[in-house]
Amino acid sequence: MGRTEPAEVACGGCTLCCRSGELILIMDDDPDYPYETQEIVAGERTFTALARRADGACVYVTDTGCAIHGHAPLTCQVFDCAALYASKTRRQRRTMAARDPSGYVAALYARGRELHRLRIGLEAKR
Numbered sequence: 001m002g003r004t005e006p007a008e009v010a011c012g013g014c015t016l017c018c019r020s021g022e023l024i025l026i027m028d029d030d031p032d033y034p035y036e037t038q039e040i041v042a043g044e045r046t047f048t049a050l051a052r053r054a055d056g057a058c059v060y061v062t063d064t065g066c067a068i069h070g071h072a073p074l075t076c077q078v079f080d081c082a083a084l085y086a087s088k089t090r091r092q093r094r095t096m097a098a099r100d101p102s103g104y105v106a107a108l109y110a111r112g113r114e115l116h117r118l119r120i121g122l123e124a125k126r
């Protein structure tokens with residue numbers, strides 16, 4: 001995922017991507033914030049990611065949204081589920097959803113599809 005401007009996504013109270021189990025890596029250019037983190041070892045490399053709960057959800061997700069809104073890592077700020085949906089083929093989406101028994105990935109793509117369709121409709125009226 002590229003790093004550009006913060007995504008313009010009408011998230012509302014949705015927190016699906018925060019609960020989908022994806023690792024949120026902390027990068028050098030992320031905000032200077034005392035994040036709760038975990039180290040991820042991949043071969044000979046070690047990465048720092050936001051800590052996750054036992055169910056895979058980010059430790060900062062709450063029933064009403066992100067507990068550190070305004071300080072979230074850049075990966076969170078630029079994430080756009082509608083763009084993710086549109087960037088994958090149906091087969092890719094189905095394969096990724098099938099690998100996730102929690103159902104959050106399937107729900108994430110469903111939300112992305114909903115917002116993608118809204119976006120297309122709005123753009124067509126301009």
Ligand code: SF4
Pocket residue numbers: 009010011012014015016017018079080081082108111112
């Ligand atoms: S899944 Fe989409 S709508 Fe939901 S919180 Fe993430 S970016 Fe926002």
Ligand code: SF4
Pocket residue numbers: 017018024050058059060061062065066067068069072073076
């Ligand atoms: S830091 Fe906030 S926006 Fe990022 S995954 Fe956690 S709860 Fe979601």
